[in-house]
Amino acid sequence: xxxxxxxxxxxxxxxxxxxxxxxxxxxxxxxxxxxxxxxxxxxxxxxxxxxxxxxxxxxxxxxxxxxxxxxxxxxxxxxxxxxxxxxxxxx
Numbered sequence: 001x002x003x004x005x006x007x008x009x010x011x012x013x014x015x016x017x018x019x020x021x022x023x024x025x026x027x028x029x030x031x032x033x034x035x036x037x038x039x040x041x042x043x044x045x046x047x048x049x050x051x052x053x054x055x056x057x058x059x060x061x062x063x064x065x066x067x068x069x070x071x072x073x074x075x076x077x078x079x080x081x082x083x084x085x086x087x088x089x090x091x
Contacts, residue, residue: 021053024081027065028058038072045078056081 017023025041027033045055056079059065066082069075 017048017053019051019053021048021051023048023053023055024058025056026058028060028063030059030063030065033065033068038069038074041078042074055079058083 023044025044041057048055057065057069058081059069061082066075066080069078069080074080
């Protein structure tokens with residue numbers, strides 16, 4: 001298992017996406033979401049939106065990801081939608 005410090009931040013990969021990209025990240029299967037991951041999601045959202053795109057996160061109500069994002073009060077900032085990526089409902 002690699003440590004978080006040896007991984008490439010996800011925001012680095014998303015920074016190379018074309019302008020006006022619409023990105024949806026499905027966190028339904030996430031079993032752990034720490035402060036570093038939340039920070040990366042916020043950075044990605046800001047980056048995508050600053051270039052005219054849209055960014056949202058999908059995770060079911062009651063999932064670990066939903067509970068963590070609600071606890072740190074970023075549901076609105078990350079445009080969290082409940083449900084699955086195929087049947088998401090705005091929260």
